[in-house]
Amino acid sequence: MLKKMYHSTYVLFSKTINKIQLISWKKLMLKKLVLSAAAAGSIVLSAGTVSAETIRVTLQLPETHPLGVNLNAWKSCVEGKTNALEIQIFPSAQLYKDKQVPEAVGSGAIEMGTASLTRFAGTVPAVDAVYVPFLLDSEEKVKRATAPGSEVRKILDSAILKETNARILWWQAFGRTVYLSKDPIRVPADIKDKKVRTFGKLLGWTVEALGGAPTLMSGSKQFLAYQQGAVDAGITGLTGTKSRKLYEVMPNMTLTFDSDIEFVAVMNEDFYQGLSEDKRGIIDSCGQQVEAELRNSVLQIEAETLEFLRDKMNVIELTDAERDEWREATKSVVDRFIENGGETAAAVIKAAQ
Numbered sequence: 168m169l170k171k172m173y174h175s176t177y178v179l180f181s182k183t184i185n186k187i188q189l190i191s192w193k194k195l196m197l198k199k200l201v202l203s204a205a206a207a208g209s210i211v212l213s214a215g216t217v218s219a220e221t222i223r224v225t226l227q228l229p230e231t232h233p234l235g236v237n238l239n240a241w242k243s244c245v246e247g248k249t250n251a252l253e254i255q256i257f258p259s260a261q262l263y264k265d266k267q268v269p270e271a272v273g274s275g276a277i278e279m280g281t282a283s284l285t286r287f288a289g290t291v292p293a294v295d296a297v298y299v300p301f302l303l304d305s306e307e308k309v310k311r312a313t314a315p316g317s318e319v320r321k322i323l324d325s326a327i328l329k330e331t332n333a334r335i336l337w338w339q340a341f342g343r344t345v346y347l348s349k350d351p352i353r354v355p356a357d358i359k360d361k362k363v364r365t366f367g368k369l370l371g372w373t374v375e376a377l378g379g380a381p382t383l384m385s386g387s388k389q390f391l392a393y394q395q396g397a398v399d400a401g402i403t404g405l406t407g408t409k410s411r412k413l414y415e416v417m418p419n420m421t422l423t424f425d426s427d428i429e430f431v432a433v434m435n436e437d438f439y440q441g442l443s444e445d446k447r448g449i450i451d452s453c454g455q456q457v458e459a460e461l462r463n464s465v466l467q468i469e470a471e472t473l474e475f476l477r478d479k480m481n482v483i484e485l486t487d488a489e490r491d492e493w494r495e496a497t498k499s500v501v502d503r504f505i506e507n508g509g510e511t512a513a514a515v516i517k518a519a520q
Contacts, residue, residue, distance in 0.1 A: 219253040220442070222434075225280040226258040227265045227386055232410040233468050234339050234430055237461045238281060241337075241432070244453035252446060260387045265366075268433070273331040275435045281339060283386075284323075284429040285367030290330040292508040294323055295369035296515040298344075299504055300497035303427040303519060306466060313338055313429060313462070315455065318518035326511060333433040336450065337458035340465040341404050341428035344370075347393070347417035348400035351481065354489055355496040364392060364401030369504060370426075374402070376497045386411070393417050404428045405472045414479040421483040422473075425493060 224242075228234050235258055242254040263271045268282035269290070287294045296302065296319070303309045312319040315337075324335045346352050348361075359378035365371045371381035382398050386407060392398055393416040401417070408414060432454065439447065476482065485493070505513045 219251055220446070221253045221255060222278045222438075223255045223257065223262075224432075225260070225262045225268060225271065225277055226256055227260050227268075227282060227430075228258065228407070229410055230256065230258045233406055233461065233465070234281060234341065237339055237457050238432070240460065241453050241457045244456060245449055248449045248453070249446065252449070260385070264385045264387065266385060269331050269333060272433050272435050273333045275437060277435075278438045279336075279432065279434045281430050281432045283341075283366055284338075284431050285369065287327050287331060287333075287431075288368055291323065291326045291511075292368075292504075293326065293511040293515045295367060295504060295508070296323075296512065296519055297429050298367055298369045298373070298426045299516070299519075300373055300425045300500055301494050302501070302516070304425065308519070309340075309427050310462065312519045313340070313427075315458070319515055322511060322515055322518065327431075327433075328436060332436045334436045334439050336432045336434055337454035338462075339430035339432060339458070340462045341430050342406055342465055342469045343404065343424040344402050344426045344428055345405055345408070346400055346402055346421040346423055347408065347413060348419045348421065349396075349417065350399070351419045351483060352400060352421045353483055353485070354492050358400065361399040362397075364389060364398045364403075366402070369500065370402055372500050372503055373425075373497055376499050377493075389413060390416060405469050405476070408480075409472050409475055414476055417480070419481045419483060420476065422485065423490075423493060425497070 224238065226235055226238055230236070230239060235256075238256060242256060245252055245254060262277065263280065265282045265286050268280040269287050271277050272280045284294050284297060297312070303312055311317060314320065320338075328334050346358075346363075350357070352358060355377045358374065361379045362382050363374045363379045364384045365374055365381045366384065366386060368383075371383065374381040379400070382392075384392055384398075384401075386403070389401060389403065389407075390411055390413060393401065393413060401413075403413065408417075408420065414420075434450070439450075442450070473482070501516065505516060508515075
């Protein structure tokens, strides 16, 4: 009797185990089937859909600034010619500050970015030629020096590519330099002992030549620095004064127009070379198109911006005699630039002159 009971229990237990194993096996097979179907579906989807290649771009300024408008014009041009490229713009230094752009683009952390040319001075000191006081002090000089294929561009574009792995696609005309200040600035003596915001080493040398104390600062940090009194004055551009609303925290603007501010749109060289010849051709041609558009309109943009700012700031225009004082006070900067930059810097100065 007991033996019979044990036998019945064993049979029941065995059937239960077999049933559990069968259910588990069915679940396993069903899971494999689902995964296989999903994989097959994704393969079919991939085969039937050509996904666009994404180019992320870090922009230092708002998209409403002329440089932001210029970059969006390039985006529209590229995407209008091909569905195989998608441009994503991140404005107002959301991803990287301007000083981080050369490393971020050169390393491939991001495909593309725009930054002030002076941000490449750490590896290519000669780029600061555009900021040498009064070297490019006329529209003719600026256009000649910055034109694609000019001797200045050949030297600087190739040096940046070699040293940083960042390819310059096009130059972005930003305009001329002005000084913003708490107290009015008219002659070099007015800058003596004042802390002045700069955005590059050579501009710092200019401030030192004028008797001031330079403070290197990203453009995106200007508003708070002026508002909190961290500096007494600052070097910037007309259009940046408007787009960043710097007129709300600085009452005076001196139109020194002593140097030219240039930004550059750069792309990681490895990413660029990995693109098809057709894609590179579209990227390059659209870059040339928007470069010419911005270069040809920058003076008009500055004139319109100046009219806007006249109602909001005390605008100080220099006389010829006062401008000569600035020239004389900053002459030493040229020699310092050539001494620091070596043969390349000397070649750029010669080409610009």
